Amino acid sequence: MQIDSKVVSVEQKDNIALITLNNAPVNALSKAVRQGVMTAMQAALSNDGVEAIVITSALPLFSAGADISEFSGGNLEPMLPEVLNFIESASKPVVAALNGAAFGGGLELALACHYRVSVESNKVGLPEVHLGILPGAGGTQRLPRLSDAKTALDMIVSGAPTPVTKLSGVFDKLTASVETLAADAQQVALNAIAQGPRPVSEINLSLDDDTNAVFNAYSEQVTQKSKGFFAPLKCIEAVKAAYTMPFNDGLAEEARLFMQCMETPQARAQQHFFFAERAANHVPGLDKNAQARSISKVAIIGAGTMGGGIAMNFANAGIPVVMLELKQEALDKGLALIRRNYENSAKKGKLTSEQVEQRMSLLTGVTDYDALSDVDLVIEAVFEKMSVKKEVFSALDRVCKPGAILATNTSTLDINEIAEATSRPQDVIGLHFFSPANVMKLLEIVRADKTSDEVIKTAMKLAKTIRKVGVLVGVCFGFVGNRMIEVYGREANRLMLEGATPEQVDRVIMQLGMPMGPFTMGDMAGLDIGYFVRQSRKAFIEHDPSYCVVADELVEAGRVGLKAGKGVYLYEAGSRKPIADPEVMEIAARKAKELGIEQREISDQEILERCIYPLINEGADILREGIAGRASDIDVIYVYGYGFPVFRGGPMQYADEVGLKNVLARMRHYQSSLGEYGKQWFAPSELLIELADQNKTFSSLNN
Numbered sequence: 280m281q282i283d284s285k286v287v288s289v290e291q292k293d294n295i296a297l298i299t300l301n302n303a304p305v306n307a308l309s310k311a312v313r314q315g316v317m318t319a320m321q322a323a324l325s326n327d328g329v330e331a332i333v334i335t336s337a338l339p340l341f342s343a344g345a346d347i348s349e350f351s352g353g354n355l356e357p358m359l360p361e362v363l364n365f366i367e368s369a370s371k372p373v374v375a376a377l378n379g380a381a382f383g384g385g386l387e388l389a390l391a392c393h394y395r396v397s398v399e400s401n402k403v404g405l406p407e408v409h410l411g412i413l414p415g416a417g418g419t420q421r422l423p424r425l426s427d428a429k430t431a432l433d434m435i436v437s438g439a440p441t442p443v444t445k446l447s448g449v450f451d452k453l454t455a456s457v458e459t460l461a462a463d464a465q466q467v468a469l470n471a472i473a474q475g476p477r478p479v480s481e482i483n484l485s486l487d488d489d490t491n492a493v494f495n496a497y498s499e500q501v502t503q504k505s506k507g508f509f510a511p512l513k514c515i516e517a518v519k520a521a522y523t524m525p526f527n528d529g530l531a532e533e534a535r536l537f538m539q540c541m542e543t544p545q546a547r548a549q550q551h552f553f554f555a556e557r558a559a560n561h562v563p564g565l566d567k568n569a570q571a572r573s574i575s576k577v578a579i580i581g582a583g584t585m586g587g588g589i590a591m592n593f594a595n596a597g598i599p600v601v602m603l604e605l606k607q608e609a610l611d612k613g614l615a616l617i618r619r620n621y622e623n624s625a626k627k628g629k630l631t632s633e634q635v636e637q638r639m640s641l642l643t644g645v646t647d648y649d650a651l652s653d654v655d656l657v658i659e660a661v662f663e664k665m666s667v668k669k670e671v672f673s674a675l676d677r678v679c680k681p682g683a684i685l686a687t688n689t690s691t692l693d694i695n696e697i698a699e700a701t702s703r704p705q706d707v708i709g710l711h712f713f714s715p716a717n718v719m720k721l722l723e724i725v726r727a728d729k730t731s732d733e734v735i736k737t738a739m740k741l742a743k744t745i746r747k748v749g750v751l752v753g754v755c756f757g758f759v760g761n762r763m764i765e766v767y768g769r770e771a772n773r774l775m776l777e778g779a780t781p782e783q784v785d786r787v788i789m790q791l792g793m794p795m796g797p798f799t800m801g802d803m804a805g806l807d808i809g810y811f812v813r814q815s816r817k818a819f820i821e822h823d824p825s826y827c828v829v830a831d832e833l834v835e836a837g838r839v840g841l842k843a844g845k846g847v848y849l850y851e852a853g854s855r856k857p858i859a860d861p862e863v864m865e866i867a868a869r870k871a872k873e874l875g876i877e878q879r880e881i882s883d884q885e886i887l888e889r890c891i892y893p894l895i896n897e898g899a900d901i902l903r904e905g906i907a908g909r910a911s912d913i914d915v916i917y918v919y920g921y922g923f924p925v926f927r928g929g930p931m932q933y934a935d936e937v938g939l940k941n942v943l944a945r946m947r948h949y950q951s952s953l954g955e956y957g958k959q960w961f962a963p964s965e966l967l968i969e970l971a972d973q974n975k976t977f978s979s980l981n982n
């Protein structure tokens with residue numbers, strides 16, 4: 280049996296045809312694979328010497344499912360559901376042999392086979408919900424038929440990978456390892472010859488009261504937990520169809536709901552984000568011969584909250600960490616805080632007490648720079664002041680071995696200037712962690728002018744090791760994330776001066792899908808942080824200070840936020856729940872009067888546009904200046920660093936969806952309607968103008 284396919288092969292072993300998928304890297308079920316499977320199936324079915332068929336993979340993964348890059352259209356025949364229905368209707372038994380993980384359409388392929396064998400350590404999943412869609416190749420109809428409603432809902436609504444050992448009823452045999460798979464699959468195939476094909480579609484389901492209760496509970500839970508997301512509720516509807524409709528009608532209902540999801544901006548956004556996250560990993564233009572250095576010991580300068588959080592990432596990854604504080608007391612305090620954090624995780628059942636001790640054993644405290652002579656990487660997390668940073672870096676330059684990477688966790692300062700405090704600027708880089716550093720997934724990797732490609736490659740690789748999403752950015756004030764957030768905070772504050780209440784602004788931003796509004800966020804971070812930054816920059820930037828007058832007065836009156844029990848909002852002791860304070864709007868009214876600003880009622884739409892469009896505009900400038908390499912990198916930073924809703928794909932994807940012409944038109948509107956303030960802060964970016972004029976999108980820049 281021969282087929283003309285590079286990605287699917289078929290060979291006959293005695294009376295069994297073995298179909299093997301080989302579409303690197305992850306066996307995405309592309310058009311070529313689907314065609315190949317169809318041809319291979321037809322060849323096996325028409326061959327009288329074949330009595331059973333086994334489908335397996337030549338790659339470490341069984342299959343990552345449908346080819347997501349094909350979702351943008353084209354001639355896609357044969358479609359995956361068609362191929363899978365063909366497999367299920369085969370007159371000879373078909374066995375799926377899972378050597379590795381199967382996701383989405385990959386698992387659906389296995390479910391369409393008549394028998395399933397898997398290596399017992401495998402995980403499988405239906406992660407379509409993360410792409411804003413639902414399993415559309417029979418998964419919502421076949422999985423509940425093999426397992427039960429709760430299992431199917433758990434997998435389909437959460438999209439989380441599930442160990443095959445937890446899926447009773449789905450697999451006919453679990454085998455010890457890849458080495459034992461072939462023999463076990465063959466045995467299952469030989470038994471299947473006697474039993475014949477066993478289509479899952481022949482299993483009948485009906486909706487009894489208990490199952491109905493499962494659906495109701497799930498709907499309630501999803502309505503609360505997945506606020507703003509469209510696909511999860513559709514997933515539930517699709518699974519329910521398996522209980523209320525005959526199989527073929529259920530498939531048609533699944534297809535209808537699948538298309539409904541696929542046509543939403545959310546699906547486009549989440550699919551954009553899937554590729555954005557992966558693109559961030561690839562840095563174009565780096566020297567191919569540059570090799571990442573090995574990092575087996577790390578030092579952190581500063582054992583405060585940030586330093587401690589950073590240290591935990593390395594201990595979690597099994598990498599020894601030396602923590603430096605010049606005073607023993609500060610060091611002891613820092614180490615104790617880390618222990619407390621680990622012990623809290625243990626209390627929640629996330630770690631065992633052995634794991635706590637094992638991680639703590641990787642952390643050593645020192646008070647002398649000389650102890651850092653053998654580390655491969657140092658990350659400085661001291662006070663945010665240039666003179667302090669320079670002192671640290673010149674000390675590091677003195678004691679660290681050649682080739683050690685010297686990183687700063689600064690969030691605003693000029694890393695080129697910091698690098699100049701050393702004799703090895705090529706080894707200096709920014710590693711900007713986000714607070715809490717042991718939790719937040721984002722790592723801005725900041726390349727200074729002289730940072731070497733080796734050091735960049737090491738940092739990108741390291742991000743993966745410590746399970747962060749690393750995004751390479753360039754040097755400027757605030758880099759990408761904080762530079763953009765400043766603009767957003769500015770508008771929120773100015774809107775308050777013009778008459779919008781903090782509650783209104785926060786509500787509008789939360790309706791967009793952010794986890795909290797700018798005023799709640801400001802109170803949580805501490806209003807004094809922004810105040811300090813504004814004061815330190817006053818000397819060298821000219822700006823209209825109107826937007827910060829209320830915040831400045833609040834800070835000067837000791838209202839620095841949650842930690843003080845009052846900031847823009849009031850907080851009851853021990854509570855993080857913001858309570859509106861009319862006094863703040865009185866301050867805003869007084870300040871507005873002093874500045875000659877007439878307060879007015881402000882629409883929700885204006886609040887949305889004024890907080891988000893300047894942020895997008897700043898993103899456009901960041902792209903134009905080359906501070907970020909791709910619009911999608913900015914999206915990754917915003918989703919992972921600032922909680923921008925993934926169902927909007929990030930601010931730049933959101934702008935593409937709104938239409939750059941529209942964003943530009945509104946920027947121009949505010950530029951002309953807000954007087955001097957508008958002229959200063961709403962000048963559209965040249966890149967935004969250029970793209971809007973050409974009817975292009977930000978994402979078109981990298982195509």
Ligand code: 3H9
Nearest residue numbers: 307343344345346347348359382383384406414415416557
């Ligand atoms: C589906 O199945 C719909 C059906 O229900 C209905 C259809 C009608 N397609 O993540 P990695 C690429 S929807 C295309 O870095 P890892 C990825 O972009 C699908 N490309 O590797 C990357 O490319 P590059 C449901 C894909 O080892 C490269 O492969 N399935 C796909 O860290 C390596 O990926 C999913 O949602 C794909 N399906 O993780 C699973 N998958 O090198 C999506 C990967 O150019 N995939 N690529 O950057 C994953 O979750 C992870 O890739 C996986 C491997 C866990 C499999």
